[in-house]
Amino acid sequence: MSTVFIALQANEETRPIIEAIEIDNPLAVVNRQPAMVKIDAPNRLVIRKETIEEQIGREFDLQELHINLITLGGNVTEDDDSLTLSWAE
Amino acid sequence: MDMKVAKKKLGLKEKYRLMTRDLGWEPTYRAKDEVFPYVNYEGIKVHDWDKWEDPFRLTMDSYWKYQAEKERKFYAIIDAHAQNNGHLNITDARYLSALKIFLQAISPGEYAAHKGFARVGREFPGVGTQVACQMQAIDEIRHAQTQIHALSNYNKYYDGFHAFADARDRIWYTSVARSFFDDAMSAGPFEFMIAIGFSFEYVLTNLLFVPFMSGAAYNGDMATVTFGFSAQSDEARHMTLGLECIKFMLEQDPDNLPIVQGWLDKWFWRGFRVLGLVSTMMDYMLPKRVMSWREAWEIYGVENGGALFKDLARYGVRPPKGWDDAEKAIDHMSHQFMLGLYQWSFGTSFHSWIPSDEDMDWLSAKYPTTFDKYYRPRWDHIRKLAVAGTPFKNFGLAKLCQTCQLPVVFTEPDDATMSCHRETEYKGEKYHFCSDGCQHIFDNEPEKYVQAWLPMPSLFQELNGDIGAWMNWVGLRDGEDNGDYSGSRDQRNFDQWRGMATSNT
Ligand SMILES: [Fe+2]
Ligand SMILES: [Fe+2]
Numbered sequence: 388m389s390t391v392f393i394a395l396q397a398n399e400e401t402r403p404i405i406e407a408i409e410i411d412n413p414l415a416v417v418n419r420q421p422a423m424v425k426i427d428a429p430n431r432l433v434i435r436k437e438t439i440e441e442q443i444g445r446e447f448d449l450q451e452l453h454i455n456l457i458t459l460g461g462n463v464t465e466d467d468d469s470l471t472l473s474w475a476e
Numbered sequence: 477m478d479m480k481v482a483k484k485k486l487g488l489k490e491k492y493r494l495m496t497r498d499l500g501w502e503p504t505y506r507a508k509d510e511v512f513p514y515v516n517y518e519g520i521k522v523h524d525w526d527k528w529e530d531p532f533r534l535t536m537d538s539y540w541k542y543q544a545e546k547e548r549k550f551y552a553i554i555d556a557h558a559q560n561n562g563h564l565n566i567t568d569a570r571y572l573s574a575l576k577i578f579l580q581a582i583s584p585g586e587y588a589a590h591k592g593f594a595r596v597g598r599e600f601p602g603v604g605t606q607v608a609c610q611m612q613a614i615d616e617i618r619h620a621q622t623q624i625h626a627l628s629n630y631n632k633y634y635d636g637f638h639a640f641a642d643a644r645d646r647i648w649y650t651s652v653a654r655s656f657f658d659d660a661m662s663a664g665p666f667e668f669m670i671a672i673g674f675s676f677e678y679v680l681t682n683l684l685f686v687p688f689m690s691g692a693a694y695n696g697d698m699a700t701v702t703f704g705f706s707a708q709s710d711e712a713r714h715m716t717l718g719l720e721c722i723k724f725m726l727e728q729d730p731d732n733l734p735i736v737q738g739w740l741d742k743w744f745w746r747g748f749r750v751l752g753l754v755s756t757m758m759d760y761m762l763p764k765r766v767m768s769w770r771e772a773w774e775i776y777g778v779e780n781g782g783a784l785f786k787d788l789a790r791y792g793v794r795p796p797k798g799w800d801d802a803e804k805a806i807d808h809m810s811h812q813f814m815l816g817l818y819q820w821s822f823g824t825s826f827h828s829w830i831p832s833d834e835d836m837d838w839l840s841a842k843y844p845t846t847f848d849k850y851y852r853p854r855w856d857h858i859r860k861l862a863v864a865g866t867p868f869k870n871f872g873l874a875k876l877c878q879t880c881q882l883p884v885v886f887t888e889p890d891d892a893t894m895s896c897h898r899e900t901e902y903k904g905e906k907y908h909f910c911s912d913g914c915q916h917i918f919d920n921e922p923e924k925y926v927q928a929w930l931p932m933p934s935l936f937q938e939l940n941g942d943i944g945a946w947m948n949w950v951g952l953r954d955g956e957d958n959g960d961y962s963g964s965r966d967q968r969n970f971d972q973w974r975g976m977a978t979s980n981t
């Protein structure tokens with residue numbers, strides 16, 4: 388098993404995004420550090436547009452993630468509805 | 477709520493195809509080799525450039541939109557910082573040493589990365605690659621500019637910031653980062669991608685920007701957090717590009733594997749040596765610390781780097797050659813380097829200091845197997861000398877490693893009481909190295925590294941060893957920018973201004 392992760396700035400825009408990630412990834416662990424939040428997950432982490440939209444109550448373009456993205460670890464696969472981080476098992 | 481306009485938006489994949497692939501063309505009145513003359517000599521074989529896919533599928537129109545938003549956020553905070561005495565809100569002016577090193581050594585590296593990506597964006601034939609490199613070239617110049625801009629506010633009040641560009645070119649410790657970038661920029665386009673896209677972005681920026689910027693937040697430095705995270709929001713894309721480039725080379729042809737592996741070995745070690753500066757900034761220069769260098773290495777080096785190499789094993793890639801030596805160095809490097817900086821503090825455009833009792837207790841808790849055994853006794857001795865009025869100063873010149881340009885201050889990987897030193901003779905000249913890793917790099921490309929510009933020999937060739945003239949030349953004001961923090965003008969000013977900011981007298 389390898390850990391994938393994503394780190395986002397800690398701010399009002401990312402709060403619902405982090406909540407959405409927690410909903411979609413029950414195995415994810417959220418680490419809160421000064422000014423940033425790092426989310427780790429075993430092998431795979433999925434970020435879903437639909438879940439984020441449910442949290443924020445408006446349309447969300449997944450590429451908006453770039454604004455508050457700090458770093459990530461894992462291979463990235465992105466399409467219109469989701470962004471997935473994964474390591475080969 | 478607004479009515480939805482029934483205009484079908486292009487899907488991500490479709491848009492990416494139209495806005496990147498469709499912008500390319502086949503040359504007709506010149507041969508492709510003439511248009512892209514630099515892609516073959518490194519030996520990397522590419523059969524189909526269209527297999528290059530940006531995992532984020534970012535297109536220029538979205539790029540400008542999101543970058544503009546990042547800039548607006550950045551300047552809102554930088555303005556607030558300048559308007560609200562931001563320079564007084566840091567925990568302690570000792571912290572500024574880390575920023576001075578950052579500005580002198582790292583920000584110019586951003587500019588170098590900009591130049592490099594502008595170049596390789598032209599040299600690669602694939603359109604997806606060209607667009608990604610073009611975005612990164614623009615990102616990197618943005619990083620250089622926003623960093624210099626954010627830190628210029630500190631330059632109004634504190635010493636050591638004013639001559640960062642001269643320091644970058646001429647002073648000794650900055651040549652570590654400078655030589656890293658010069659080495660990358662004088663390599664071919666594929667090696668450049670491994671050097672910057674992989675080593676610098678994937679291995680280094682996590683360790684450099686993430687815990688350090690979080691540390692800046694912890695130390696009340698709003699300006700640095702802002703430029704750090706604003707830059708880092710681009711780095712995730714850069715890391716992904718670096719990783720994409722490696723996978724692309726490995727998938728294109730099995731003959732590429734040994735070349736790529738050689739570059740991974742080389743650039744891992746080059747990057748690791750640059751981290752010597754960062755480890756010291758993290759362990760010694762943040763008055764309030766988020767995590768130790770060791771802890772950061774566990775997360776971003778061992779865990780994340782380990783995961784990456786496990787993943788790349790499917791292509792036949794093994795972890796870089798210096799991996800084990802790096803692990804052995806982790807508990808020593810920040811201490812050894814800070815001891816070096818302290819003894820040569822006459823020649824640094826920032827302040828260093830003897831750690832307080834509280835700092836030392838923190839260091840022993842974080843480095844239980846090494847700090848009390850090897851380093852506390854040395855700091856205790858240095859403190860005794862300082863109290864007796866005979867501070868430990870080394871006015872001699874450090875012997876520098878021909879490859880990484882760090883002073884040769886490290887110990888043998890398996891014996892922390894033996895200083896590590898390697899030598900190679902090449903065409904009748906002797907060259908010195910700090911480690912096996914650096915010696916191997918030299919031995920593979922001696923003709924490149926014999927040409928390295930090293931600051932110490934230049935001091936003698938150009939300035940006849942005149943230290944005063946050297947200080948002028950590097951922009952170092954003796955007694956202001958350099959030396960011990962305690963008794964410095966930065967310390968006096970900070971204490972006095974902070975007093976004024978929190979009282980009315
Ligand atoms: Fe950058
Ligand atoms: Fe970058």
Ligand SMILES: [Zn+2]
Nearest residue numbers: 877880910914
């Ligand atoms: Zn070296």
